[in-house]
Amino acid sequence: MMNQYPLWKYLLILAVLGIGLLYAVPNLYGKDPAVLVSPIRAAELDNNVRIEIEDTIKKTGVIHLGMERINGKMMVRFSNSEDQLKASTALEAALTGRFVVAQSLAAATPNWLRVLNAKPMYLGLDLQGGIHFLMEVDMDAALVKEEERYIGDIKGQLREEKVRHIGVTRNQDAIRIRFRDAATRDRALDVLSSNQDITLSDEDNGKDYFVLARLTEAHIIEVKKFALQQNITTLRNRVNELGVAEPIIQKQGDSRIIVQLPGVQDPAQAKELLGATATLELRLVDDRNLNVQQYVSSGRVPAGTRLYKHRDGRPVLLSRRVILTGDYITHASSGFDQNSSTPAVFINLDDKGARRFSDFTKDHIKDQMAVVYIESKNETRIIDGKKTRVKRRIEEVINVATIQERLSKRFQISGLDSPAEAHNLAILLRAGALAAPMEIIEERTVGPSLGKDNIDQGFKSVMIGFVLVLIFMAIYYKLFGLVANLALTFNLVIIVALLSLLQATLTLPGIAGIVLTVGMAVDANVLIFERIREELGVGNSVQASIHAGYEKALSTIADANVTTLIAAIVLFSFGSGPVKGFAVTLSLGIMTSMFTAIMGTRGVINLIYGGKRVKSLSI
Amino acid sequence: MQIIPKGSHIDFMAKRKIALVFSIVLIVFSILSLSIRGLNFGIDFTGGTLVEVGYAQPVELASIRETLGKVGFKEAVVQHFGTSRDVLVRVAPREGVAQDTIIDNVLEALRAGSTVEVELRRREFVGPQIGEELTEQGGLALLYALIGILFYVWLRFEYRFSIGSVIALAHDVIIALGVFSFWQFEFNLPVLAALLAIIGYSLNDTIVVFDRIRENFRKMRKGTTVDVMNTSINQTLARTLVTSFTTLLVLTALLVLGGEVIFGFALALIIGVVIGTYSSIYVASTSALYLGVSRADLMPVDKEKEKIDDRP
Numbered sequence: 001m002m003n004q005y006p007l008w009k010y011l012l013i014l015a016v017l018g019i020g021l022l023y024a025v026p027n028l029y030g031k032d033p034a035v036l037v038s039p040i041r042a043a044e045l046d047n048n049v050r051i052e053i054e055d056t057i058k059k060t061g062v063i064h065l066g067m068e069r070i071n072g073k074m075m076v077r078f079s080n081s082e083d084q085l086k087a088s089t090a091l092e093a094a095l096t097g098r099f100v101v102a103q104s105l106a107a108a109t110p111n112w113l114r115v116l117n118a119k120p121m122y123l124g125l126d127l128q129g130g131i132h133f134l135m136e137v138d139m140d141a142a143l144v145k146e147e148e149r150y151i152g153d154i155k156g157q158l159r160e161e162k163v164r165h166i167g168v169t170r171n172q173d174a175i176r177i178r179f180r181d182a183a184t185r186d187r188a189l190d191v192l193s194s195n196q197d198i199t200l201s202d203e204d205n206g207k208d209y210f211v212l213a214r215l216t217e218a219h220i221i222e223v224k225k226f227a228l229q230q231n232i233t234t235l236r237n238r239v240n241e242l243g244v245a246e247p248i249i250q251k252q253g254d255s256r257i258i259v260q261l262p263g264v265q266d267p268a269q270a271k272e273l274l275g276a277t278a279t280l281e282l283r284l285v286d287d288r289n290l291n292v293q294q295y296v297s298s299g300r301v302p303a304g305t306r307l308y309k310h311r312d313g314r315p316v317l318l319s320r321r322v323i324l325t326g327d328y329i330t331h332a333s334s335g336f337d338q339n340s341s342t343p344a345v346f347i348n349l350d351d352k353g354a355r356r357f358s359d360f361t362k363d364h365i366k367d368q369m370a371v372v373y374i375e376s377k378n379e380t381r382i383i384d385g386k387k388t389r390v391k392r393r394i395e396e397v398i399n400v401a402t403i404q405e406r407l408s409k410r411f412q413i414s415g416l417d418s419p420a421e422a423h424n425l426a427i428l429l430r431a432g433a434l435a436a437p438m439e440i441i442e443e444r445t446v447g448p449s450l451g452k453d454n455i456d457q458g459f460k461s462v463m464i465g466f467v468l469v470l471i472f473m474a475i476y477y478k479l480f481g482l483v484a485n486l487a488l489t490f491n492l493v494i495i496v497a498l499l500s501l502l503q504a505t506l507t508l509p510g511i512a513g514i515v516l517t518v519g520m521a522v523d524a525n526v527l528i529f530e531r532i533r534e535e536l537g538v539g540n541s542v543q544a545s546i547h548a549g550y551e552k553a554l555s556t557i558a559d560a561n562v563t564t565l566i567a568a569i570v571l572f573s574f575g576s577g578p579v580k581g582f583a584v585t586l587s588l589g590i591m592t593s594m595f596t597a598i599m600g601t602r603g604v605i606n607l608i609y610g611g612k613r614v615k616s617l618s619i
Numbered sequence: 620m621q622i623i624p625k626g627s628h629i630d631f632m633a634k635r636k637i638a639l640v641f642s643i644v645l646i647v648f649s650i651l652s653l654s655i656r657g658l659n660f661g662i663d664f665t666g667g668t669l670v671e672v673g674y675a676q677p678v679e680l681a682s683i684r685e686t687l688g689k690v691g692f693k694e695a696v697v698q699h700f701g702t703s704r705d706v707l708v709r710v711a712p713r714e715g716v717a718q719d720t721i722i723d724n725v726l727e728a729l730r731a732g733s734t735v736e737v738e739l740r741r742r743e744f745v746g747p748q749i750g751e752e753l754t755e756q757g758g759l760a761l762l763y764a765l766i767g768i769l770f771y772v773w774l775r776f777e778y779r780f781s782i783g784s785v786i787a788l789a790h791d792v793i794i795a796l797g798v799f800s801f802w803q804f805e806f807n808l809p810v811l812a813a814l815l816a817i818i819g820y821s822l823n824d825t826i827v828v829f830d831r832i833r834e835n836f837r838k839m840r841k842g843t844t845v846d847v848m849n850t851s852i853n854q855t856l857a858r859t860l861v862t863s864f865t866t867l868l869v870l871t872a873l874l875v876l877g878g879e880v881i882f883g884f885a886l887a888l889i890i891g892v893v894i895g896t897y898s899s900i901y902v903a904s905t906s907a908l909y910l911g912v913s914r915a916d917l918m919p920v921d922k923e924k925e926k927i928d929d930r931p
Contacts, residue, residue, distance in 0.1 A: 126880075134749070267742065268723055441746030443722065449673065450740040457878040464876060465869030472865060476620050508877075509809050512884055515873050516816065519866035520823070523858075526865075527827065530858045533621075556830040559775055560823040566767040567819030571812060574760035579812045586816065 002543040003610035005603055013603050016595070017490060023497035026109045026120045032065060032077040033084035034106035035091060037099050038240045045074055049099075056094045060086045066111070075245065077106050102243025104263070121499045122246075123262075124507035124581055125444065127458070129451035130262040131270055134442035135231075137255050142227035142436035143220065144170075149330055151175055152351030154192060154213065161191045166208075175213040185209040197222075224254060227436045232257055238274055257438070267445045280326030284319040285368035285400060292317045308372060310397040318370055318397070323360050328353025334422035337414040343422035344414035354409035362406040371399040371413070458511035465515050466492070469522060477529050479618035483604045484525040484597070491521050491589070491596040498588050507581030517589025523560070524597035527553040529619060542614045550602055557598065561590050623857040631852050631900060632845045635908070638901040642790060649797020656800050661807030664754050666747035668710040668721045675735040677703040686732030692725060701879040705740065712747045757811045761792065764818050772822075776829055777916050783907035784825045787898040791821045795890045809884035817891030820866070824859055824899035831855050832904070836914045844913055848904050856900075863896045 037053060039045050050067070053074060057064055064087065065077040078084040084103060092101040107120050125132050151168050154177060158165055165188065167178045175198075179185040182204070188211050189200055197219035203210045215223070228251055235257065239247045248260040264270055286305045288295075295301045296315050308316045331348040349357055374395050401413045416422045446454075470488065473481035495514060499506055532549030540548065565587055572583035609617070662669050680697050683706060687695045692710055700707040708729070710721055722744045730737045765785055773781035792814055799806050831851035839847055867889065874885035 134746075136746075136748075265739075439746075440744070442749050443742065443744040445739070445742045447738065447740045449738060450671070453878060454880065457876055457881075461869075461873045461876040465872035468868045468872065469865050472868065476861065478620075508881055509812060509884065512809075512873060512877070512881055515869045516866070516888065519869040520820070520862070522865050523823065523862040526858050526861045530855075530861075533857075534854065552834075556827055559830060560826045563768055563771055563822045563826055564819035566771060567764045567815050567822070570760050570764040570767060571815045574756050574763075579808055582809070582812050582816075586819075 003546050003606045005606050005610070009599070010603060013600060016494065020490070020494040020497040022113075022116065023118050023501050024493050026107065026113050026118045026500060027496060029108045029110065029120070031105040032079070032108040033081045034075050034077045034104045035084060035088045036102045036104040036243050036245050037074040037076070037091060037095065038102070038243050039072065039099055045069070045072055045099075049095075050074065052094065053091065056090050057087050060090045062087050068106075068114075070245065073240075073245065075104070075106050077108070100240065100243045104243070104245050106245070119500055119503065121496065121506045122503045123455075124505045124510070125260060125262060125451075126446050126508045127451050127455050127506065128262050129265065129446050129448035130260065131264050131267050132261075132442070132444040133259040133270075133274070133440050134252070135235075135257045135259065135274075135438045136441045137228055137231050137257065138437045138439065139224050139227065139255050142223055143215070145436065146215065146219075146223045147175060149350050150195075150198060150213065150215070153195070156351045156354075157191055157195075158188060161187075163188045163191055173212075173214075177211045177213070179209040179211070182209050185211060228255065228257070231436065231438060235259060235274060242270065256441075263448075265445075265448060267443065271440070280329065281322050281372040281374060282324040283322055283370050283372055284364065285370050286317045286319050289317040289368075308370070308395060308397045310400070311373075316370060316397050316400065318372070323369065324349070324353055324357055328356075332426045334419065334426040336419075337412060340414065342414055343416040343419045344412045345416065345422050345426045346410065346412045348410055349408075351409075357411070358406060358408040361403050364403055365405060367403050368400055369403050370397045371401075372396065373398045454508050458508055462511060462515050462518070466518050469518060473522060473525075477525075477619055479608070480525075480529050480532075480601075480605070483601050483608075484522060484529070486604060487525065487596040487600040488518065488521055490600055491593050492518065494592040494596065495585065495588055498592065499585070504584050504588075505581055506585070509579060510581030510585045513582040513585030514589060517586060517593060520564070521589065521593035521597055524553070524557045524593060525601060527557055528598075528601070532617070532619060536617065536619075542609070542617055545617070546605060546609060550598070554598070557594065561594060565590055621857065622860060623853075627853050627856065628849070629853060629856070630849060632849045632905075632908075635901065635905045639905065642898075642902060645794050645797070646790065649793050649800070652797050652800040656803065658796065658800050658806040659803040661805045662709065662743060662745050662750070663808040664750045664757075664806070666712045666745045666750035668712075668725065668745075669741070669743045670708045670722060670725050670729070670739075671700055671741040672706055672708075672726075672729055673738040673740050674704045674706065674733065675738075678706060678733070678735075680706070683708070683729065683732070687725065687728055689732075690724065690728045692728070695725070753808070760811075760815060761818075764815055765789070768818070768822055772826070772829075776833065777912065779907045779910040779912040779916065780829050780903075782910060783903045783905075783912075784822060784829070786906040787825055787903035788818050788821055790898050790902050791817055791891060791894045794894050795887060798890050799887070804886060805883055807883060809881065810887045813884045813887035813891065816888060817895060820888075820892060821895030821898060824862075824895055825903040827858065828852060828855050828899055828904060829907075832907075844908060847914075848908065852900055852904065859896060859899065863892055866892050 037045070037049075053067070053076065057076065062078065062083040064083075065079055068075050068077075076087065078087060088101055088103050091099075095101055109119060147170055151170060154175065155165075155168060158177075163184060165177050165179055165184075169176050169178075177188065179188060185202060185204075189202060192198075192200055192211065192213065195213075197216055198213045199216055201212045201214075203212055232249055232251060235249050236247075239249060239259065239261065242261060242264060244261050244264055246262055248258065250258050252258050259274065261270060286302070288302055288305070292307075292315050295307060295317060301307050301317065304320050305317050306320055308318050310316050328349045329347055330350050333346050335344060335346060336342065337344040372395055374393065399413060399416070466488075470485045473484050473488075475481070477484060492514070495517070498504075528549050531553045532545050535545035535548045536542070568583050568587040568590065572580055572587065680699065684695070684697050687693070687697065687708065692708075694711065696709040698707050699705060706729075708725055710725060713721065722742050726739065726742065765788060768788065769781050769785050772784050795814060795817060798804075799810065804810075828851060831854055832848055835847045835851050835854075839850065842850075870885050870889050870892065873881060874889060877885055
């Protein structure tokens with residue numbers, strides 16, 4: 001029998017349609033007002049916090065619609081903005097200092113869809129409003145910093161081995177160490193050869209003798225990678241303070257970082273936060289710390305001391321004298337203490353820091369030392385109706401440990417509660433400051449009103465273009481046109497479902513891509529239908545014409561679509577942000593239209609005409 | 620309903636000389652415009668700062684220019700964007716200034732100089748290094764797309780067709796660029812994306828015609844190459860026009876309703892669809908003809924195809 005599909009093909013079409021509908025449906029639901037709780041610095045969002053949030057909300061008498069963890073943050077949804085306000089005020093009071101509480105919007109996808117991991121499409125910044133920054137990390141500065149660290153190391157090594165040099169300089173080319181004679185120079189070469197990350201060479205001009213040290217290629221790559229990674233970590237910590245639900249912070253290429261903050265509306269504030277500087281101080285815990293409560297209540301502290309707050313809330317009395325600042329820390333990593341097997345953080349100091357630290361700790365064994373985290377940032381606040389720039393400084397103790405022995409270049413802070421705590425502390429020690437300065441080289445901010453306009457206009461143009469095409473096809477190809485329209489609608493549903501499923505970013509050019517595929521998706525049907533008309537025209541039977549029309553048009557459709565796909569792929573690999581969005585929808589549209597326009601329409605046509613004695617076609 | 624009457628026999632190929640002259644004139648004109656006027660590059664390519672604001676009431680551009688001039692942005696380009704309440708300000712990159720502070724200063728000045736509320740709609744800052752990279756990458760992308768297509772068509776058809784289709788594509792892109800240059804429409808990133816989409820679209824058309832030419836070489840044992848081409852173009856004409864028409868329908872919807880941001884993109888595509896339709900009829904086939912394509916060139920491919928096509 002001609003023009004009949006086996007059952008499995010119908011089942012396949014129905015299955016794709018069903019799944020498509022299911023995953024497209026979340027886009028029909030709107031957004032619920034929500035409160036977003038994001039941890040700052042080392043705070044962790046564990047079950048206790050969850051319970052705390054529950055209790056705090058319960059106390060206000062508000063009932064929430066659901067709580068959900070996303071990217072280590074807690075999103076609590078409410079049915080109206082009044083409840084949202086009440087809850088957020090209460091939560092802010094309860095969680096301040098440890099968590100940032102921000103009002104937000106969350107997708108109102110019902111639970112039965114959430115279970116299936118069905119989510120609405122992810123809208124690009126041009127559609128939901130927000131800020132996009134592209135930052136360039138100053139890699140030259142990172143390398144200079146590393147070379148300077150090496151100069152310190154080299155000087156230290158030579159001093160230890162009593163090799164006398166008459167000066168170390170650094171120029172663009174290399175670190176140059178000068179010696180009076182060749183013999184000393186050769187000894188220096190010998191001493192320094194233990195450094196794996198530098199290559200050494202010698203040079204002389206008859207009067208002076210030099211050792212030239214250069215960072216190895218491998219080490220340069222490592223330094224750059226580390227700088228990029230550390231800056232990303234720092235940015236992540238800071239962005240958390242903005243209370244953004246779905247921030248994107250990722251590297252682009254070797255030296256750039258993309259920061260996307262959907263929903264954030266004040267670029268100036270975001271810049272201030274991202275540009276904040278943080279550092280560390282090591283201070284001695286004062287002996288009189290045992291009576292700290294007394295000082296807290298009296299508000300007076302002994303001379304030479306200062307009252308600090310520990311991150312967990314308890315007060316700590318510290319000496320005013322700073323042992324060491326974070327500037328001397330070159331590296332920090334987490335691991336385990338070799339003797340006690342407890343979690344520990346390993347810290348490397350530079351040469352100068354090591355000497356100071358060593359001198360100090362030899363007199364203070366068994367004393368307690370505190371790590372103080374300091375962050376300063378500029379904020380623009382409105383005071384008396386005027387915008388004023390305010391410097392804000394946060395100081396808190398993040399760790400107190402006992403000095404076990406004389407410490408120097410490498411030391412460890414042990415006795416931490418958990419590997420996670422060690423890990424967090426290491427990140428803080430490293431990420432407190434940026435590894436290298438950064439410059440914003442691209443900024444794109446879309447205000448919320450423009451975002452809304454873009455969605456409205458985009459949606460309207462898709463719908464109107466779509467309806468126009470539907471009307472045209474129905475008039476031009478009659479019943480076959482209606483079948484094509486069915487396929488076109490189906491195609492639109494599948495594109496939306498795929499975009500939702502892949503969580504690909506939908507941008508305004510992406511919407512244009514959908515519009516374009518609507519126009520082009522009918523092309524396959526036009527090709528087939530014109531073929532059928534031709535076959536009918538030369539006097540073939542109805543059934544043979546349908547069959548030949550589909551068969552003959554197939555290779556043409558494939559060829560035509562593959563070439564468009566080539567253009568879309570080039571576009572995807574070259575494009576950035578919005579253009580990529582266009583490439584994604586265009587390629588998805590091409591692929592789905594092949595399925596709907598060929599298999600989908602054939603299925604329906606076969607149902608209508610297949611295996612029946614028909615004299616003429618409505619085409 | 621049909622737009623092309625059954626069995627139409629328009630002698631397209633007879634007019635190929637006129638078409639050739641027409642195309643050459645358009646291309647020369649485009650290249651002249653491109654070299655004299657150049658393209659009106661947007662800040663995606665030039666780098667610089669752009670601020671779009673919405674005022675609560677219609678606003679005079681002159682007063683905004685004056686406000687900005689006072690704070691040292693005399694060279695800023697100020698224009699209405701869509702409505703008389705929306706204003707777009709563009710500032711070129713400056714030497715020796717932290718580029719990303721310009722944007723803050725402009726916005727501050729606009730707010731200070733207005734009695735009604737000024738709402739930020741969009742602000743963009745593109746560093747000069749980004750612009751340079753984009754220009755380079757954009758050119759490369761166009762080139763890669765053309766090369767990829769050249770190879771695919773070569774593989775599926777024959778090298779003369781492949782060259783013919785690439786000539787047609789280059790033709791379309793140059794003329795589209797010419798239009799953007801002559802009327803000084805802003806050339807930004809979405810427009811570049813549209814150019815690549817034009818390549819895909821126009822090729823789509825060309826491939827359909829070529830496919831038919833190949834098929835007809837096999838079927839029509841008699842008849843010259845010109846006859847075969849004419850027949851093929853006539854047979855595919857209805858499809859070419861219908862598809863172009865539906866695509867133009869949605870693009871027009873986008874142009875009219877999509878808003879200012881997407882305007883250039885939609886415009887580029889509309890130009891591309893019109894030129895692409897013309898070029899797939901005239902330029903691609905004519906080029907293959909002038910390159911000396913003949914029945915014999917397509918025979919080996921045909922035999923393989925017959926086997927595949929004749930499967931029940």
